[in-house]
Amino acid sequence: MAETREFAASIGQRLLWLMDRYRGSAGALNEPMTWRLRGPLDIGALSAAVDALIERHESLRTAFLMRDNQLLQVIKPPASAGLAPETVCSGAGEQEVLAALEAETGSRIDIGEGPLRIRLWRLSPTDHILCLNIHHLAMDRRSATVIADELAMLYSGAALPPSGWQYAAWAEWQRDRMSGxxxxxxxxxxxxxxxxxxxxxxxxxxxxxxxxxxxxxxxxxxxxxxxxxxxxxxxxxxxxxxxxxxxxxxxxxxxxxxxxxxxxxxxxxxxxxxxxxxxxxxxxxxxxxxxxxxxxxxxxxxxxxxxxxxxxxxxxxxxxxxxxxxxxxxxxxxxxxxxVVFSHIVCLDEPVEFSGLRLDHVPVSLERTEERFxxxxxxxxxxxxxxxxxxxxxxxxxxxxxxxxxxxxxxxxxxxxxxxxxxxxxxxxxxxxxx
Known part of the structure; x- marks a missing residue:
């Protein structure tokens, strides 16, 4: 049986954790990925895809703990995300669901428990809204692309290539490089x-x-x-x-x-x-x-x-x-x-394609930039x-x-x-x- 493992947090995670504690608002470090799924959704296949994604990437099941003034990554063993029928709100009106989505993305993620919350709302048998609400300690902009692409592949039943390093291995390499x-x-x-x-x-x-x-x-x-x-x-x-x-x-x-x-x-x-x-x-x-x-x-x-x-x-x-x-x-x-922070990002804006479904990104309001800089x-x-x-x-x-x-x-x-x-x-x- 897999066991929980602990590693020192990376250099960047330590700073971000401090920002979350002292300069962040309730959902300041949430990085939600939200889609509207139109078409016949196979909830079983989606649940299996989410679980496989969490198993593949340790960051999606990593909690954080402060012990003896050291921030630790606590990597939990793979477990089902529990994307069960009870998370699907049958008959909910669109405005009600969108309000629930705003509340979800604006509320703090308890990083001591884990970095990921998943919600799925059902507007009709062929209309759903999916939200992967992920703490910034577990992901960045490139990670969002990886998650979207791999989730789509897993939902369609495609095999993924072998994974590279897990994040904890890179964090250890970085600590060695940024020393002495x-x-x-x-x-x-x-x-x-x-x-x-x-x-x-x-x-x-x-x-x-x-x-x-x-x-x-x-x-x-x-x-x-x-x-x-x-x-x-x-x-x-x-x-x-x-x-x-x-x-x-x-x-x-x-x-x-x-x-x-x-x-x-x-x-x-x-x-x-x-x-x-x-x-x-x-x-x-x-x-x-x-x-x-x-x-x-x-x-x-x-x-x-x-x-x-x-x-x-x-x-x-x-x-x-x-x-x-x-x-x-x-x-x-x-x-x-x-x-003063100046950034330039490249947005390819490539659509995510789920088998048999049309996907649209659902915008959410995140008043957070002004909390950091x-x-x-x-x-x-x-x-x-x-x-x-x-x-x-x-x-x-x-x-x-x-x-x-x-x-x-x-x-x-x-x-x-x-x-x-x-x-x-x-x-x-x-x-x-x-x-």
């Missing part, structure tokens, strides 16, 4: 890189001012995106480097900070054995730039790509930086290095479209971010038309400097 001489080498390299950088200032404002703040989101269309992709290719960079360089230029133009630094979320799957492993691999790293008015935007983009490449190859999580480097200065003193900027890259989103913590509204969406859209147009433009000759330098 290698850790000292990384800390020295990052300390040298961060000597003169500054984190952009965030300022507290009244609730009324925060509520009437700018409308920052922006959507770049196919013409703009294809033009920016050509620009990136010309300097051997990716679209992430383009958006990052644009953001650095905005910070320079609005604050005068010539060597800005922002945190960014990176995927830590630096071993091929964990390419399809479910678990929390993401971590925050620091990206910095040196911005000048006479600098061509293409040079800034190339430098941003070099910064991304360095961070990927030398990915020291922020909380492992030496204390002297963990709070970066500004004109008014030291600031948290994760106050002071300011987060996220660019989501879709085929032919780039969507920029801007999230502030309550009562935080940096003046330099006013008109974010419009600025990025105009700057994108200028870069497509004049790729050789210098930073100071763009919209930023011409009309928006030092607000």
């Amino acid at each position: 001489a290698r850790l000292a080498e990384l800390r020295h390299a990052w300390t040298e890189r961060l000597q003169h950088v500054q984190v952009p200032a965030l300022r507290q404002v009244s609730e009324a001012a925060a509520e009437t703040g700018p409308e920052p989101d922006c959507v770049l269309g196919e013409r703009q995106v294809s033009g920016l992709q050509r620009l990136a290719a010309d300097v051997s960079a990716g679209l992430f480097a383009v958006t990052l360089a644009m953001f650095f230029a905005l910070i320079w133009a609005r604050t005068g900070v010539r060597e800005p630094a922002v945190a960014s979320v990176f995927d830590g799957r630096d071993r091929p054995e964990v390419a399809d492993t479910v678990g929390f691999f993401e971590h925050l790293v620091l990206l910095r730039a040196s911005v000048r008015a006479d600098q061509p935007m293409t040079d800034l983009i190339a430098a941003a790509q070099a910064e991304i490449d360095f961070a990927a190859a030398n990915g020291l999580p922020l909380h492992l930086l030496p204390p002297a480097a963990a709070r970066l200065g500004g004109p008014d003193g030291a600031r948290r290095i994760d106050d 002071g300011l987060r900027v996220l660019f989501a890259e879709y085929p032919g479209q780039l969507v920029g989103m801007f999230h502030c913590a309550p009562k935080v509204m940096p003046s330099w971010a006013a008109g974010f969406g419009g600025v990025f859209s105009r700057l994108a147009d200028e870069l497509v038309e004049r790729p050789s433009a210098t930073v100071g000759r763009t919209t930023l330098g011409a009309g928006l400097r030092r607000v």
Whole structure:
């Protein structure tokens, strides 16, 4: 009979656990996956697929325990998820089910018991809503793709390829790698890189001012995106480097900070054995730039790509930086290095196909980003479209971010038309400097 096993939590899990305790709201670290299943659903096959998925991935049956000031992963033996008929609410109205879904995804998962709650609602014999509500300690963005793909394959009866490492094995490998001489080498390299950088200032404002703040989101269309992709290719960079360089230029133009630094979320799957492993691999790293008015935007983009490449190859999580480097200065003193977070994600938006069923994602409201960081900027890259989103913590509204969406859209147009433009000759330098 399989027994419960205990392993030390990974470096990232320890930080996330602290964030959950001290900076999270009730469902702040929930990562729900919700689908509407239209068609004749085989509940027995779905239940068996869920159970097989949980057996395959230890992270989906891993609880967490604090003992002697050490956070432990407690891996439980495989067991049925209990997707039984009593979890199916026959005759429930759609609004009632959607309200129940919102309540489910917004309530805290007791990670001491396990990371996964599963709910299935029945609207009709051919209409169901499935929710896999998973704690962030057990999954990340890549994990969601793995879970969806493998659940669909298991439901259809397909055989899955052999699994790679389990998450606990990777966590042990990471601990060995982030220790001793290698850790000292990384800390020295990052300390040298961060000597003169500054984190952009965030300022507290009244609730009324925060509520009437700018409308920052922006959507770049196919013409703009294809033009920016050509620009990136010309300097051997990716679209992430383009958006990052644009953001650095905005910070320079609005604050005068010539060597800005922002945190960014990176995927830590630096071993091929964990390419399809479910678990929390993401971590925050620091990206910095040196911005000048006479600098061509293409040079800034190339430098941003070099910064991304360095961070990927030398990915020291922020909380492992030496204390002297963990709070970066500004004109008014030291600031948290994760106050400002900039991320760029690629969304392939490929539909999940269940045998004989039509699947639609069910959106849920998760007010959580502002619980973690002071300011987060996220660019989501879709085929032919780039969507920029801007999230502030309550009562935080940096003046330099006013008109974010419009600025990025105009700057994108200028870069497509004049790729050789210098930073100071763009919209930023011409009309928006030092607000």
